[in-house]
Amino acid sequence: MATGYIWNTLYGWVDTGTGSLASANLAARLQPIGHHLAHPDTKRRFHELVCASGQIDHLTTIKAKPARDKDILRVHTAEHLANMQRVSALATGGDTGDGITTMGNGGLEIAMLSAGGAIELVKQVVSREVSNGYALVNPPGHHAPRAGAMGFCIFNNTSVAAAYAREELGLDRVAIVDWDVHHGNGTQDIWWNDPSVLTISLHQHLCFPANSGFTDEHGEGEGLGYNLNIPLPPGGGNAAYTYAFEKVVLPALRAYQPQLIIVGSGFDASMMDPLARMMVTASGFRQMARQIIDCAEEVCEGRIAFVQEGGYSPHYLPFCGQAVIEELTGVRTLADPYGEFLGGMGGDTLLDAERARVDAAAVLLDALR
Numbered sequence: 001m002a003t004g005y006i007w008n009t010l011y012g013w014v015d016t017g018t019g020s021l022a023s024a025n026l027a028a029r030l031q032p033i034g035h036h037l038a039h040p041d042t043k044r045r046f047h048e049l050v051c052a053s054g055q056i057d058h059l060t061t062i063k064a065k066p067a068r069d070k071d072i073l074r075v076h077t078a079e080h081l082a083n084m085q086r087v088s089a090l091a092t093g094g095d096t097g098d099g100i101t102t103m104g105n106g107g108l109e110i111a112m113l114s115a116g117g118a119i120e121l122v123k124q125v126v127s128r129e130v131s132n133g134y135a136l137v138n139p140p141g142h143h144a145p146r147a148g149a150m151g152f153c154i155f156n157n158t159s160v161a162a163a164y165a166r167e168e169l170g171l172d173r174v175a176i177v178d179w180d181v182h183h184g185n186g187t188q189d190i191w192w193n194d195p196s197v198l199t200i201s202l203h204q205h206l207c208f209p210a211n212s213g214f215t216d217e218h219g220e221g222e223g224l225g226y227n228l229n230i231p232l233p234p235g236g237g238n239a240a241y242t243y244a245f246e247k248v249v250l251p252a253l254r255a256y257q258p259q260l261i262i263v264g265s266g267f268d269a270s271m272m273d274p275l276a277r278m279m280v281t282a283s284g285f286r287q288m289a290r291q292i293i294d295c296a297e298e299v300c301e302g303r304i305a306f307v308q309e310g311g312y313s314p315h316y317l318p319f320c321g322q323a324v325i326e327e328l329t330g331v332r333t334l335a336d337p338y339g340e341f342l343g344g345m346g347g348d349t350l351l352d353a354e355r356a357r358v359d360a361a362a363v364l365l366d367a368l369r
């Protein structure tokens with residue numbers, strides 16, 4: 001069966017402004033720059049590599065449709081949506097609330113298309129029009145909590161899609177596995193009290209957001225036990241992530257038995273990323289993809305949808321993403337040109353501190369069994 005793929009030209013038109021991270025500010029001597037850290041070129045280059053490598057010929061392209069207000073309102077407050085409508089209508093856009101998340105004029109249209117892209121892929125994966133797929137959407141989503149935008153994220157795309165799967169496709173159990181290097185705090189917030197969506201986040205410990213993503217943040221009420229955080233020490237690479245998958249992520253999925261797995265696929269755990277300090281290579285992302293695709297075969301007849309999150313290396317993200325898509329299609333069209341260079345820098349050895357932190361997170365599995 002086919003692998004679905006979503007990209008839209010407008011995903012490459014996200015206007016992140018002229019700052020590096022915070023807005024350019026003359027008084028603070030923050031000089032304007034043409035390439036914001038979250039500039040959409042990084043993701044456009046991923047899409048172009050998918051095309052230039054010939055991988056696109058092995059994919060079934062799916063057209064993203066804009067999410068409807070009611071799709072957004074399943075997981076976000078009406079105040080948040082109204083605020084995004086307001087900022088989007090400003091002549092030059094503006095900050096959406098946290099000081100680093102700029103929305104350009106008309107940016108709401110792109111944010112709706114990003115959430116809608118996640119919905120469309122999930123819809124086709126669940127209905128078996130495609131067997132699995134990758135939605136290369138932008139802006140990302142996992143930092144956006146119920147009541148706001150945050151960390152370059154306007155709407156929580158994976159959660160919007162999971163809520164759609166619950167309410168419109170009739171699924172009882174969905175799992176969101178977030179391997180973006182930053183904590184999926186927004187996704188955690190949205191499903192905190194809800195056992196119908198299992199949320200698992202692997203991230204660099206104490207990176208972003210501040211003081212977020214500890215192992216003891218475990219859900220509450222009915223949702224107690226259905227939010228798993230696996231914070232890894234800085235410097236973790238392929239070995240740490242693979243161990244976390246074997247020890248926690250895959251056993252959690254086997255215990256929970258979701259009917260659909262959504263992967264929050266960020267590539268900022270890569271060795272070349274400027275916004276974190278981890279050491280995963282394209283080969284590590286390939287291995288994680290293989291592990292979770294195989295697990296989906298085992299627990300939910302292969303129903304798995306990858307949805308793009310962060311990743312800020314325009315140099316390396318395309319090759320990490322390409323490796324994941326190759327595992328979905330089963331067709332290799334490219335070797336990692338940096339593989340030998342980066343492979344010699346460590347990251348393939350599991351350190352004691354990494355093992356200890358993963359083992360500490362593994363106790364959370366007891367609540368799922």
Ligand SMILES: [Zn+2]
Nearest residue numbers: 180182268310
């Ligand atoms: Zn991130």
